Amino acid sequence: MNQPHVVAAPYTYVSKSVGNVMSWVMIALAPATLYGFWLYGWPAIFLWTITILSTLAGEAFCLRLMDKPAKPVLKDCSAALTGWLLAVSLPPWAPWWVGVIGGLFGAIFGKQVFGGLGQNPFNPAMVARVVLLISFPVQMTSWVSPLPITAADAPSLHQGLMITLTGIPKSFDAIASASLLGFAKTEMSRGVDLLHAFSEATAPVLSFEGFRQGSLGETASLLVAGGGLLLLWLRIISWHIPVSVLAGVVIPALIANGADPEHYLPATTHLLSGGIILGAFFIATDYVTSPNTHFGQILFGLGVGILTWIIRTWGGYPEGVAFAVMLMNIMTPIIDRVCKPRIYGRTRAGKPIVADKVN
């Protein structure tokens, strides 16, 4: 009899695998991404493809260096998911090399240098995004207004390819503009208060259906949140991180905006612009870089939310989700050290409980 060599029970296993989990996250991300493809056309599709392929290449390259077979590792889909998350957080018409550098950097320096899946202290997609933002601020803040793929003046397949490969041509230049958060920041720095700034005709407007400037897959808040709800329903994520991230943004925004609407953006603006919804459901919930107890997750989520609000309000950058997530990522080991579940038969401090006799 040829028994597999495992001594300790159990001998039955759940059929779920890491690949399944990652695939479900990608499925949940798909509606918002497809909407982004429609909204921003061919350049977005090319950028998305290039970013994912680069991430996979980065991962395969490292595994090759380590003399490990790449195929089983690539099959766990974690690199693809990293690439996907990075792609949807990029400006949709960013040039090809932004995707390539980001994808390679995320896979190699965000993940594999630490030992691969499960070992990285920071969310690899956010590492890549922050590196790109700091290194190439122009390309990383060149937003385009939505130009649905079906519209007459949308770039064709060929034009789209040229946009990705050679940059945005003059003919499309007019549609590039600031994001809402960027606009608010610029106006504030010019000394114009928010109430006046948003009364201008050229001010960007909020859009529930995501018809606005923004990253490839972050604008359709409802589709992103819908994907998040799917993950909640499948119990791939729990409510603790998303709810606390959103609360961390909304609560200070409500207080500050209520007290001084001239200088602080309202909570709805915070929720519906930038990438906070995407961050709350898909980025902050990354298993590897978030705490593993519910209480710890709430602390972590609040931290991400509040830091995002602080960076958006007083920081040098208009958007702060990526920075906030990374700052809280480094806090994760400390949070995990402090927050531990209570062990059966013991108090929180670890001492045995006092027997409460059954009568």
Added chain:
Amino acid sequence: MGFMDKIFKQPRWGVHPDDHKRPAADTPLRTLPLPARVYIPLVQHVGAAARPIVLVGDKVKKGQMIAEPGGNISAPIHASTSGTVIAIGEITAPHPSGLTLPAITIESDGKDEWIETKGVDDPFSLKPEEITKITAAAGVVGLGGATFPSAVKFSLGKRLEVSTLIVNGGECEPYLSSDDAIMRGHADQVIDGVRLIMHAIGARQALVGIEDNKPEAIAAMRKAAEGFDNIHIRPVPAWYPMGSDKQLIQVLTGKEVPADARAAELGVLVHNVSTCAAVHKAVRLGQPLVERIVTVNGGAVAKPGNIFLPIGTLVEELLAFCGAKETPARLILGGPMMGTPLPHAKTPVVKGASGILAFSAAEAEVPDAGPCIRCGSCSKACPMGLLPLEMAAHIRADDLEGSEAYGLQDCIACGCCSYICPSHIPLVQYFNHAKGELYSKERAKLRTDATKRLAEARTTRLEREAIEKAEAAARRKAERDAAKKKAAEEAAAAAKESTTEGAAS
């Protein structure tokens, strides 16, 4: 389970594996044809091995004691059929190591003839200690798999004035249905056993926990318990590991067993339903524990079901009786969550064997382990509230004390974490390894401490002896000097005297 039940009744710990109990649980109980030989190990319980009291060549009858308890915590062993003792020696133990165990081999005479058994007609007029004594003499041990001698537990319960007997009919392990079979078919025996144990330990009430995936057993037990107001049949959610003592106590009484205490100190005692039935047989019929119901199940078995058989039957014969669909790729004693792999089928069925599983190649497949993605599934599933991922990370780094700080010693090895892990990391294997290492370290430390103590004692003794010797020498010297001095003085005095005398003369 309805939606509301799912929210309110489903425990916050544990897992819910496919139970695979049916159709095996629904097939009628079968009796194994008498085997030609039985191989009865002398260690079938927690505690000291039993000591053989028969010789090779002796004729024995079914139920005759063939080995006596080897200590305070031990149990006697009885012949499970009538025949001749043909060997007292080593056989393969039902253990993954494939090491051997002392056993008595009996060749059946085919008559299966009982010794003269005498039951007690009115056990409730007996003193509780008498019930305990009969149970001990019948070799009854915990049949849920723990195999702790039941009588020892009775005495403990009596001493600590336990108020509640918890009867474990959870049977949360997938594939197994031997407890289910005994509850469906012999509920009256179980309930009588419950009453006997309550009498033995002085319990006021009994709570019988049965998972709600066994409606037939619940109905049968309810019927048998009618008229006994202090026996409550309590259906509990089918949720692994519901049959674990600590978890069942918590679900039925709402109380937790302190980490440093036994359940009895909480005023409860847990006994398995099959153990209750064994106590009934021991007291009412005078029959020692020599037979039991074993579930034979798994993808490689043609006719799975529950089989009544004498203890000591080889697994091989049991499997042959149930027929094979294919060559088993894995043999397990017990359930798939906490069972023990068997090295081969030439091992005997022991008292604690609730099931023998023969897995098909597909069932036995072990997925490759991947890296931990820190998803936390394991800590959500842990019924003890531990963080298996952190414990495993420390063990991987060979920081066993670090894993202890995360509660390694509170781990009950239920297997929930390994079962649920999407990376299929064999977490329980890690924990067992660490527990074993720490145990041997502890042993080694005790040994070095003892050696050190002895060495130190020797040094002090030698020093003391040296001092004593020196003191004795000094004393002797002083005595000699004193004697010399005295002698000199005397001589001087004598000389003086003689001079005076001389002068006078």
